[in-house]
Amino acid sequence: MPQGGASDVIAKAGDEDRHAFDTLLGPLIEPACRLAAGILLDRAAAEDAVQEASLRAWRKLGNLRQGSDPKPWFLAIVANQCRTAMRGSWWSVIKGAERLSTGAPAEDQLVEDIDLIRGIKRLRRLDRAILVLYYYCDLPLQQTAAILNISHPAAKSRLYRAIHQLRRYLKTVEVRI
Amino acid sequence: MDDDTLRRRVREVIGPLTPSSSNLRARIAASISQPRANPKMRLWSWAIALTALSLLVAIVGTAVNQSRLLRARPAEESAFPSPTPGETQVNVGAFKGQGSLAFISNARLYMLDGQAGVVRAVGDAVETLGAWSPSGHWLLFRRGQQPWLVAADGSAAHPLPIRGAAGWSPASDVLALIGTDGLWLIPTSGSSRRLVSATVGSFAWSLDGKMLAYTVSRPGAIDSVFTVEIESGLAQEVRLDLGRTRIYNNSTNNGITTIGWWADGQGLLIQRDPDHSASLAADGLPLESVPLQGGMVQTLAGLAPGSRVTQSRDGRLLVTQGLGRVVWENKKVAVCDVRTGECHDFQQPTGKVSLEPAWSTDNSRVAFVRADGGSSIPGFGPEAVTTWNRTRSLWVSDADGSHAREIRAAGTGVFGPMWSRDNRHILFMRDYSIWLLDLDGAKPVRIADGLFGGKLPTSSYGQANWLGQLTWFR
Numbered sequence: 287m288p289q290g291g292a293s294d295v296i297a298k299a300g301d302e303d304r305h306a307f308d309t310l311l312g313p314l315i316e317p318a319c320r321l322a323a324g325i326l327l328d329r330a331a332a333e334d335a336v337q338e339a340s341l342r343a344w345r346k347l348g349n350l351r352q353g354s355d356p357k358p359w360f361l362a363i364v365a366n367q368c369r370t371a372m373r374g375s376w377w378s379v380i381k382g383a384e385r386l387s388t389g390a391p392a393e394d395q396l397v398e399d400i401d402l403i404r405g406i407k408r409l410r411r412l413d414r415a416i417l418v419l420y421y422y423c424d425l426p427l428q429q430t431a432a433i434l435n436i437s438h439p440a441a442k443s444r445l446y447r448a449i450h451q452l453r454r455y456l457k458t459v460e461v462r463i
Numbered sequence: 464m465d466d467d468t469l470r471r472r473v474r475e476v477i478g479p480l481t482p483s484s485s486n487l488r489a490r491i492a493a494s495i496s497q498p499r500a501n502p503k504m505r506l507w508s509w510a511i512a513l514t515a516l517s518l519l520v521a522i523v524g525t526a527v528n529q530s531r532l533l534r535a536r537p538a539e540e541s542a543f544p545s546p547t548p549g550e551t552q553v554n555v556g557a558f559k560g561q562g563s564l565a566f567i568s569n570a571r572l573y574m575l576d577g578q579a580g581v582v583r584a585v586g587d588a589v590e591t592l593g594a595w596s597p598s599g600h601w602l603l604f605r606r607g608q609q610p611w612l613v614a615a616d617g618s619a620a621h622p623l624p625i626r627g628a629a630g631w632s633p634a635s636d637v638l639a640l641i642g643t644d645g646l647w648l649i650p651t652s653g654s655s656r657r658l659v660s661a662t663v664g665s666f667a668w669s670l671d672g673k674m675l676a677y678t679v680s681r682p683g684a685i686d687s688v689f690t691v692e693i694e695s696g697l698a699q700e701v702r703l704d705l706g707r708t709r710i711y712n713n714s715t716n717n718g719i720t721t722i723g724w725w726a727d728g729q730g731l732l733i734q735r736d737p738d739h740s741a742s743l744a745a746d747g748l749p750l751e752s753v754p755l756q757g758g759m760v761q762t763l764a765g766l767a768p769g770s771r772v773t774q775s776r777d778g779r780l781l782v783t784q785g786l787g788r789v790v791w792e793n794k795k796v797a798v799c800d801v802r803t804g805e806c807h808d809f810q811q812p813t814g815k816v817s818l819e820p821a822w823s824t825d826n827s828r829v830a831f832v833r834a835d836g837g838s839s840i841p842g843f844g845p846e847a848v849t850t851w852n853r854t855r856s857l858w859v860s861d862a863d864g865s866h867a868r869e870i871r872a873a874g875t876g877v878f879g880p881m882w883s884r885d886n887r888h889i890l891f892m893r894d895y896s897i898w899l900l901d902l903d904g905a906k907p908v909r910i911a912d913g914l915f916g917g918k919l920p921t922s923s924y925g926q927a928n929w930l931g932q933l934t935w936f937r
Contacts, residue, residue, distance in 0.1 A: 307492050315491065316484035323481035324473075330583060330618045333482040340491045402476045421473040449469070 324418025325368040339367035413448040557908040566933035568913035583617035591931030596636040634672025667721040686719035726778035761804030775826035790925030809864030830880040884937040
């Protein structure tokens with residue numbers, strides 16, 4: 287096995303990249319996983335989306351303004367990637383499999399969970415993203431709006447609308463924003 | 464419901480669908496090797512990236528060739544066709560709390576997680592399933608000759624680096640895999656190693672996962688049997704004292720297959736095939752018991768072709784005995800003692816055969832299929848087999864075959880019964896579907912349909928290749 291020379295340089299470059307990744311994007315993978323899971327409602331699809339979005343973000347790192355917060359920028363890429371994934375055939379299959387499965391007998395909790403998932407699934411893409419960013423990724427509404435490139439009032443009204451729509455899948459919903 | 468409750472409920476339903484960020488983070492970090500784009504340096508970047516990639520490929524190729532270090536999970540996952548929409552119906556709710564079930568429907572691999580209440584269509588062009596790893600985290604399956612692994616959540620499907628027979632250790636998530644240059648141990652994480660450098664024909668894990676038995680083929684000679692310690696790599700040839708069982712000894716080219724170990728690790732189970740004869744093997748071969756501490760090889764039973772051998776915790780073997788390739792002739796369920804070599808046949812009425820026995824998980828009961836047999840069968844061929852398949856019914860008995868009773872609720876045309884962990888349910892196949900039956904008297908519930916693509920692969924002799932269509936982690 288050849289030692290030294292080019293292979294060392296490549297290994298070093300790889301180490302540096304990995305370090306930079308760990309520092310910059312590493313902490314954002316966890317919220318990205320939550321966002322993707324909330325939008326796609328499928329673990330494997332979410333994993334693929336985050337991986338693809340991470341590689342895309344890494345390649346476009348030059349576009350990030352120096353000193354700006356990478357979190358909204360990165361989560362916006364993840365949200366876009368999820369939108370692309372939802373258009374793909376894989377998403378159609380998962381939807382099909384889940385639709386078929388929900389006709390099964392199940393216990394109360396499972397039925398409620400399925401109903402809530404179904405409710406989330408029926409939200410518009412943007413509304414679902416807002417709901418997930420706010421309630422699952424624990425981001426403030428201001429940052430949620432920035433990620434989705436909409437105004438703060440628009441984000442607020444969309445969140446209200448999402449909660450109103452979910453009301454029929456939950457027994458009672460009273461929320462303060 | 465207040466704000467916090469909504470937050471909690473959203474977490475509860477989306478949480479189980481969220482990937483593990485630590486695993487994913489490591490995977491993404493490992494795959495980042497390209498230099499970052501810089502508008503001013505784009506062309507240079509591409510050139511450097513391509514050069515680096517070429518060098519990397521060359522270095523990796525050299526490394527693999529020279530060190531023969533195999534990875535269970537290559538960084539690059541080979542093409543695994545994503546499923547296209549199909550017609551399979553899956554009843555997730557009915558499988559709640561029953562573990563994980565993998566099955567092939569219309570050539571598509573499905574993974575049904577009874578705990579999370581989720582079914583996933585994982586990929587297409589899957590031919591046979593192997594087994595779940597002991598932890599239940601991984602599933603072994605085959606596409607053509609290529610063994611693959613996929614994680615229990617349907618992610619990370621990837622081919623294994625060697626095309627050969629593979630089997631999990633009963634004790635840990637480590638695969639033994641036969642390569643052209645020996646027997647390899649491939650863990651699901653960490654480095655692989657070659658345990659044996661020889662032309663290995665078959666292998667079997669000891670039940671504690673500390674030993675392997677394997678056979679070595681030599682051109683023009685009788686196969687040899689060895690045992691090897693996993694930790695030390697110390698191998699030892701097993702001397703076969705054939706005594707009065709020298710039924711095949713005129714041949715100088717006998718094939719030997721290791722079938723398994725005694726439960727206590729004190730002996731092996733083998734089958735010998737004179738002259739590596741495919742014709743004799745198609746009629747089934749005797750199952751033989753080999754004590755490792757000395758003593759004669761004992762013939763236990765004529766094992767029906769394609770049948771499974773399952774062992775209870777205390778070492779009783781459950782087999783379908785009866786040589787001959789015609790399934791409706793001369794087939795009985797029997798329990799054998801590996802030490803004494805004695806087999807006890809289950810009682811069965813004249814004109815019937817018994818097949819496909821399975822222990823309950825506490826080894827106190829047996830489920831099996833009973834069907835018409837003997838001269839009442841109207842000839843061979845697909846139509847006769849289809850007619851005969853309708854006589855297959857589900858039976859349950861005590862461990863010694865006593866108190867056998869038909870489970871009429873299961874209907875007819877039953878294949879491959881398996882017990883649930885709680886021994887209250889039996890999973891079986893019927894009408895190209897998987898069914899779950901509550902033994903307390905409820906009607907069976909259809910879990911999934913579309914098995915075998917609606918066409919059961921059955922030979923003219925009635926042998927149905929249903930093994931490998933589903934595997935259950937309980």
